[in-house]
Amino acid sequence: MTDMINAGIVGASGYTGGELMRLLLNHPYVNIETATSRRLSGEAVSDTHKHLRGLVDIEFEDLSPEDIRGRCDVVFVAVPHGTAMNIVPELIDDNTKVIDLSADYRLKTSVFEQVYNMEHVDPRDAVFGLVELHPEVKDESFVANPGCYPTGAILSAAPLTAAKLLKMAIFDSKSGITGAGINPTMVSHYPNMAENVQAYKLTTHRHREEILQELNRLDNAFTDVNFTPHVVPSIRGILTTAHLFTKEKMSLEDVRGLYHEFYKNKPFVRVVDDIPSLSAVKGSNFCDIGFEVDANTGRVVVVSAIDNLVKGASGQAIQNMNLMCGFDETTGLRIAATSP
Ligand SMILES: NC(=O)C1=CN([C@@H]2O[C@H](COP(=O)(O)OP(=O)(O)OC[C@H]3O[C@@H](n4cnc5c(N)ncnc54)[C@H](OP(=O)(O)O)[C@@H]3O)[C@@H](O)[C@H]2O)C=CC1
């Protein structure tokens, strides 16, 4: 019989915190021990996350890292970047595993400081928790969960990069608005959001560095990474269209063979024969990947679809937890999308 473990969620009032609880309810070996919020301490979790009514009956608490650590075997840190680095060092000890959903530990410290324009108060190495590329997660007690855009982008290009066939990549990504967190902005204001598509940070989005870091690990000669994000009037999901320019022209059969081989035994990547769409993955931990080869130019067009809150954040964090705690990778995560 497998022992139950106690999980804590720091920053549980936000979107990824709510999603962690929704997903952990399906986990047979996890008890949600504590959910922290500074603003909502003392209030029922289900007063904020109303979809959890009747399912989660704890109140938000405002706990110190020491108190959380004392009560939890595993802690998910789901607070904004720049703030996680003040919490994480006090959570880590020999008995507590920590998964940080923020960007604070994903990049090399020097790159982080440059990209995020802030000093890092806790420089330390962490494994980048994209399980499909980093199986060593299973030996770690602290993992940096990947960013939402990088998850879909990296998975779309990893097989060609690892085979040293990629020359240049352009990632054109469309995200639902929950990617921006709970705080409203002019971009998320309904009249600006509805029936609209907004491109932003055309050449300067910080996630480019994460995509570059991970693809460069697969092929240290590969650096030509281009990334442009868009926000679309959708609540969840990221659809990435990757325009991949290979060193030599490839046939569709060659590309298909490469992707199937690379992702065999990767339970949450589905290589499909048609074009992926968001409705087939929303609410699930799957990343769907499909492709065509442009007969005129040889460009390989790869489309990946994920749910930003699941495979792009909370589901992936639980996938990491499963491996770190010795559970099967899929435990509690074999959930179908909510299609249509
Ligand atoms: N949304 C997404 O799709 C994804 C998000 N992420 C990352 O995950 C993390 C959480 O994201 P998300 O849930 O969207 O964020 P939200 O903005 O929805 O929620 C974050 C929560 O963090 C708490 N918080 C804010 N500032 C601090 C602080 N200084 N100290 C402690 N707690 C604080 C707040 O809770 P309170 O005020 O109640 O204490 C807030 O509810 C972020 O780092 C984000 O970049 C990663 C991948 C995808």
Ligand SMILES: CC(=O)N[C@@H](CCC(=O)OP(=O)(O)O)C(=O)O
């Ligand atoms: C739509 C939208 O605004 N998306 C956010 C993604 C933020 C996010 O989740 O950042 P991490 O994955 O690095 O934690 C943005 O572009 O800033």
